[in-house]
Amino acid sequence: MNIIVVGLSHHSAPIELREKLAFDANRIEEPLRELVSLPAVEEGIIVSTCNRVEVYAVTRDIAGGIAQIKRFLAEFHALPFDVVEPHLYGYHGEQAIRHVFRVTSSLDSMVVGEPQILGQVKAAYSYAAEYKTSGLILNRFLHKAFSVAKRIRTETRIASSAVSIAFAAVELAKKIFGDLSDKTVMLIGAGEMAELAAKHFVTAGVRDMLVANRTLVRGERLAAEFGGRAIRFDDLPDHLHKADIVLSSTGASSYIIGPREAAEVLRRRKLRPMFFIDIAVPRDIDPEVNGLENIYLYNTDDLQGVVENNLEQRRCEAQKAEEIVAGEIGQFAAWLASLEMVPTIIALRDRFDEVRRTELAKTLATWKNLSPDEQRRLESLTNAIINKLLHVPINVLKMPGQGNRTDLYLDALHSLFNLFPEMPGEDQGEPGESEE
């Protein structure tokens, strides 16, 4: 049995193609069923996000499986195979295992360390489990991939720092104020960026929000969205001192807050700290404001610097994560290889024993004058021959740490002796069951 990966991602295909190949999560049953009905595919799941469309499958026939899935991806979306094919990659063996471990650990992501991908693969897996297109091997494989991702998350700091400007601002605010739930955020200007940052602040626990916008209606709409209050832009000076965090993004052509205004606000606040976030270009807040005691001013470039810094740190942490992945691959590959061993050994014994019994029965039928004792001796003689013959091959099969060779032996045995080993029951490793 082999695990194969076929698909495309932001590394291999432009967005125009990725969106054409994307699967709709609400109508995933049909493609899943079609996938596992492919002759070479035993089990399969489909992962479809905005950055990747991938199929993870279990097959006996690596080349056939990969080819059939490639064709399936093109045909299901009614796209010409020649257009899609150059962007598709197909992995098998350790490469396939490594790929999936890297995907769930967010090492293959556009922004390394972003946490969404794990949830997306988990969702894809739960669909496959629901429609029973994943079985013993994929269940075990994905649980392993999830546990590798978890290990990397706890043992490295790959996802511990913000990599978007809005989120970096929230993290800074937490380093200034600690708990944000009793703090007030004021939005000056109600642009898209301000809205995004406000959303992050609300998620971080901020409950009180003021919105000052030149067009009051737009301000009121935004305020309503976050359960805040809108104020008239001209009343800003009367309200500024209420804000702990000021997020400014107006289209003003000159500074709207200078050191003098800020000092006055600070006096009214009895020196309580303030965090000014200036994401307007041109800037809204005079940089000199940062020189005032207990005021912290960050503009777009400063925040971008924080993000760059964090990204650099993530790249360092990614190195450690790659090592963890490398260590886990061998373990899973060994399990996969051992999977068919026991059934094959049983089938091999059964095949030999079947021959022995048929031939023995034939002989006994024609050899009438044998005593029961002599019959028993004949029986044990034939048994002994079989055991002797099978002793070495079975020991070799059971020997641990042979890597890919086990696969080779198993394949050879299956075709040389025409074996159809019975695979372990598909009732094990149900979805939702956690990795041991």
Add this chain to the structure above:
Amino acid sequence: MSLVLYLAVLALYGAATLLYTLYLVRPHDAVGRISRWVLAAGFLCHGSFTFSRYLEAGYTPITNLHESLSFFSLAIVGVFILLQHRYRAAILGSFVTPLALLVMLSSALFPAAVAPLNPALKSNWLGIHTITAFAGYAAFAVAFCAGIMYLLQEHFLKNKKLGPLYRRLPSLEILDDMNYRCLTIGFPLLTVAIVTGAIWAESAWGAYWSWDPKETWSLITWLIYAALLHGRLTIGWRGRRAAILAIVGFCVLLFTFLGVNLLLPGLHSYR
């Protein structure tokens, strides 16, 4: 017996300092937990050491520099353990334990022998006066550490230098709150120490206040902390200003404690 305990305390504080420094580099929960246990063990030994010394001498063992420094260190660790419970900020230990170790080590510089009590100190006031004074000092010592941490974190945030130490230090608000909390513990204790000292002085020397250098410097220290407390409550001296004052206050306090004893002759110069 007490020498063994004394050495155990030094060893455990040394180990705790190393562990808390390691925590600064590798902030794993396990390291923090072990550091906490090692320090707690040191604190217990230190408490037993002080108590055995009390039994041996028959008076509160804070009568010379060796004893006072040791008790000062004990109180610093005690205040830190209290605060650590409240703030769950193990990183504070990376700043406090080296200080406690340093104070403890410096106590070894002074003769440790238990001597017959100086007749001037034979009083029921000895215990309450010295214990409150050093407990207050300890609270200010922790405020000093919180102040340094605040200035560091503030520097990182102001200058946008967000390195590993920035990530590990708590938020400014928490550091400022620690500072305030220590002030509210230390200030009443220092006040009690000064008042009991005055009452004791009246019965021992015949005057409540005689402008002895120790008294003068204690008053200066007290005024600094009083100003900090007042400024904080009325005009909002917080953050940077409070941190700087806590640091200045502690430096003056150290002079009151050590400088006066060692440099200025006076009624309080107990070695």
